[in-house]
Amino acid sequence: MVDEIDEYTIDDDFEKPKRAKAPFIKYLREDRLPHIFCPGCGNGTIINTFFKGMEEANIDFENVAMVSGIGCSSRIPGYIKCDSLHTTHGRALSFATGLKVSNPDLDVVVFTGDGDCASIGGNHLIHAARRNINLTVICINNNIYGMTGGQISPTSPKGSYGSTAPYGNRDKPFHLAELVAAAGATYVARWTTVQVESAAKSIEKGLKNKGFSFIEIVSQCPTYFGRKNKMKTPVKMMDHIKNSTIYINNTKLMSEHELADKIVVGEFVDKSAPEFTDNLQELSKENYGDKTLRRSAFLKNFDENKE
Amino acid sequence: MVEKLFIQGNEACALGAIKAGCRFFAGYPITPSTEVAENLARLLPKYGGSFVQMEDEISSMGAVIGASWGGSKAMTATSGPGISLMQENLGYAFMTETPLVIVNVQRGSPSTGQPTMASQSDMMQVRWGSHGDYEPIALSPSSVQEYFDFTIKAFNLSEKYRVPVFLMTEESIGHMREKISIPKSVDLVARKEPTMSPDEFLPFKNRKNATNPMPAFGDGYKVHVSGLTHNEIGYPDTNNPKTHAVLVKRLCNKILKNREKITSVKSEFTDDADVVVVCYGAPVRSVTTAVKEAREEGIKAGYLKINTPWPFPDDDVKAVCESAKDIIVPEMNLGQMVHEVERVFAGDAEVHLLSKIGGELPKPSEVLNAIKSVGGN
Amino acid sequence: MRKEIRIAGFGGQGVILAGIIIGKAASLFDNINAVQTQSYGPEARGGASKCDVVISDEEIDYPKVENPDILVAMSHEALIKYMVDLKQGATLIIDPDMVQEDDIKDFIKERDLTVYHAKATATTVNEIHLKIVANIVMVGAITKATGIVSEEAARKSILDSVPKGTENKNIDAFEAGMRIVEA
Numbered sequence: 001m002v003d004e005i006d007e008y009t010i011d012d013d014f015e016k017p018k019r020a021k022a023p024f025i026k027y028l029r030e031d032r033l034p035h036i037f038c039p040g041c042g043n044g045t046i047i048n049t050f051f052k053g054m055e056e057a058n059i060d061f062e063n064v065a066m067v068s069g070i071g072c073s074s075r076i077p078g079y080i081k082c083d084s085l086h087t088t089h090g091r092a093l094s095f096a097t098g099l100k101v102s103n104p105d106l107d108v109v110v111f112t113g114d115g116d117c118a119s120i121g122g123n124h125l126i127h128a129a130r131r132n133i134n135l136t137v138i139c140i141n142n143n144i145y146g147m148t149g150g151q152i153s154p155t156s157p158k159g160s161y162g163s164t165a166p167y168g169n170r171d172k173p174f175h176l177a178e179l180v181a182a183a184g185a186t187y188v189a190r191w192t193t194v195q196v197e198s199a200a201k202s203i204e205k206g207l208k209n210k211g212f213s214f215i216e217i218v219s220q221c222p223t224y225f226g227r228k229n230k231m232k233t234p235v236k237m238m239d240h241i242k243n244s245t246i247y248i249n250n251t252k253l254m255s256e257h258e259l260a261d262k263i264v265v266g267e268f269v270d271k272s273a274p275e276f277t278d279n280l281q282e283l284s285k286e287n288y289g290d291k292t293l294r295r296s297a298f299l300k301n302f303d304e305n306k307e
Numbered sequence: 308m309v310e311k312l313f314i315q316g317n318e319a320c321a322l323g324a325i326k327a328g329c330r331f332f333a334g335y336p337i338t339p340s341t342e343v344a345e346n347l348a349r350l351l352p353k354y355g356g357s358f359v360q361m362e363d364e365i366s367s368m369g370a371v372i373g374a375s376w377g378g379s380k381a382m383t384a385t386s387g388p389g390i391s392l393m394q395e396n397l398g399y400a401f402m403t404e405t406p407l408v409i410v411n412v413q414r415g416s417p418s419t420g421q422p423t424m425a426s427q428s429d430m431m432q433v434r435w436g437s438h439g440d441y442e443p444i445a446l447s448p449s450s451v452q453e454y455f456d457f458t459i460k461a462f463n464l465s466e467k468y469r470v471p472v473f474l475m476t477e478e479s480i481g482h483m484r485e486k487i488s489i490p491k492s493v494d495l496v497a498r499k500e501p502t503m504s505p506d507e508f509l510p511f512k513n514r515k516n517a518t519n520p521m522p523a524f525g526d527g528y529k530v531h532v533s534g535l536t537h538n539e540i541g542y543p544d545t546n547n548p549k550t551h552a553v554l555v556k557r558l559c560n561k562i563l564k565n566r567e568k569i570t571s572v573k574s575e576f577t578d579d580a581d582v583v584v585v586c587y588g589a590p591v592r593s594v595t596t597a598v599k600e601a602r603e604e605g606i607k608a609g610y611l612k613i614n615t616p617w618p619f620p621d622d623d624v625k626a627v628c629e630s631a632k633d634i635i636v637p638e639m640n641l642g643q644m645v646h647e648v649e650r651v652f653a654g655d656a657e658v659h660l661l662s663k664i665g666g667e668l669p670k671p672s673e674v675l676n677a678i679k680s681v682g683g684n
Numbered sequence: 685m686r687k688e689i690r691i692a693g694f695g696g697q698g699v700i701l702a703g704i705i706i707g708k709a710a711s712l713f714d715n716i717n718a719v720q721t722q723s724y725g726p727e728a729r730g731g732a733s734k735c736d737v738v739i740s741d742e743e744i745d746y747p748k749v750e751n752p753d754i755l756v757a758m759s760h761e762a763l764i765k766y767m768v769d770l771k772q773g774a775t776l777i778i779d780p781d782m783v784q785e786d787d788i789k790d791f792i793k794e795r796d797l798t799v800y801h802a803k804a805t806a807t808t809v810n811e812i813h814l815k816i817v818a819n820i821v822m823v824g825a826i827t828k829a830t831g832i833v834s835e836e837a838a839r840k841s842i843l844d845s846v847p848k849g850t851e852n853k854n855i856d857a858f859e860a861g862m863r864i865v866e867a
Contacts, residue, residue, distance in 0.1 A: 102377025
């Protein structure tokens, strides 16, 4: 029997690991560091995972533009050295739609959270999926409103506690990957901060997919979700996430009841369908003879012959 | 070659947008503005532009802002209920200095009100509707020709000052058909690109009463655009009182300190007028008839037509109405712009509201009666 | 001279298009000024529909019709609703199959109206064999009876306003209207 280690005690003899190399620091706005994320937050892991997926997908970083709404996860684009719109709560996908239509050559990535995209932005989420517009959405689902101090969200598990659910959450949560799949997205996956390799692979596939890609990553918020739900430390939270995880292929014979407390991970959709901005380009070619005009705001004269 | 057409106001607006270089429209159907969207859905693909019907007005405004940062001249069109939904993202557009044009074809309100009837009840909504301090530009046409001309002007002002610009019209002008002339070419203000390198360029620089250049996403400037209080680079700096004060004052001053360059008015018979009717939008059509009739009856009446309700043309109104003892302000609401006129005169002249709600224009006879009752004796 | 015209009926009869054609004929092809306005309710078909046109050789300030010089009534409901606004000595054009003229005999006398009859609906069905051009028959009747726009301008305006492929039928309808209108 090994004594359980009190996680708050630091063993003096413990040899601190050397600081890991940070190969992705080149993509960050170093002048904005340190960031605002809490120790143990999953956002850092996910940023790393994103860059791994991006490099694997051979996406040119210079061509990436990011859009986000409001919340902890929506602060991510502000630390990344690319064009970024940090917009209003829940509306990131509508800004991203305008940006992508205006310049379909950009690789537009949306960082969002469970409150941002599933609650206040739920309508924009299902319509962006329905249009199959070529956006890659990384949804960091931590089951809580972190930035405002721990209120329950539409994905908070039944029975979990939050500052607005002091007697436990009575509502049934949304399953985001399943929701977005039903709405028409062409690539949908769910992973957690524990399965970074799989998540990176899905981000790679999502970036390559010509259509609406939704990668939900279940993440830990030790500060609010953990503290209110008897999982104060990041390790405890990640243990809980790991133990709750079940692969989608193993769920076929399981009832809804059996799956109630599980996090189903894997790829939910991987298909191809006509893409929204492609359709607009085709319409433009038929009526205008060319793809849609880029950077029209900077033009002093418009091609009169074409008009 | 000038092309002559007999068309509806909302169609003239769509044609004006195309002429102005608008190549992106996002919107949601709403009476009485829908014809703007319908015409642009037909026209934009012929000019290399994109039309997107969004899921609501909230997302329409978001898409227009996104498209503007993507490098397109972008617009949306709606009516009062739609503007209510757009206010949140409009605030973002003011905060991030995003050029775009919003058409508001006003209908009877509050709430769903009178979809097919005219009003001017959103004049304060567009001034103060989103939370916070900001200075919008609004243009108000009185004819189908002006609706076309002002649409182009709206895009030009929007690009020049990096600010959202409203076209405040009413159902009456939106659905009215008149002859208009479409010139072959018009003067356009193109967006100013940064000339500095990305390392030196500050997209939100604190320049005195001047507008910063604006790159498009993908140009290599790697701009961070945030609705949070931000510094000159664009980085959030929310707890620094000075950053906030400097930013918000700059956003307001770039409009207020250029007020005389932005505003425009038209006046007739005001030199010796005892009574001046200060008007804007569709009621101008009734006022011109009434003032001419008053003059025929020997009454010293004149009128001042405000083309740009926002920023309010304080100096023009003051100068033109100097000799007037009485000012009449006809409005299709219960009194909104009249408060601005009262503020400008501050007791120097009697300001009278001629209010008409219900959806119909004030009749020339009603304006004439008002002129006679205040000072025409 | 400012002339005010009101064309009224029920939704779906095409009174708005008739007004647009008259306004366009005056402004683009007779080169004077015209303003067309309309009022409509929430229903797309049925219900009352009215289209107003102001025509003048001077600039038109006030765009609305207050007291029509010409009222064209394509339904009895529209006739009763709008006739009270007519000027003294104005012109009234009615489709006798759609209204009961007897009901308003005294009013016609009182207001000293000149009444024209154009069996637009019947003519459309019997002669043109296309139900939906009753409004264009009325445009012919208005043109002939009032001379508010020239015949040439009206023809050009019709050709400029109707869907491609329907030009001949519409010109037939216009000519029928010119022919059948009678005092």
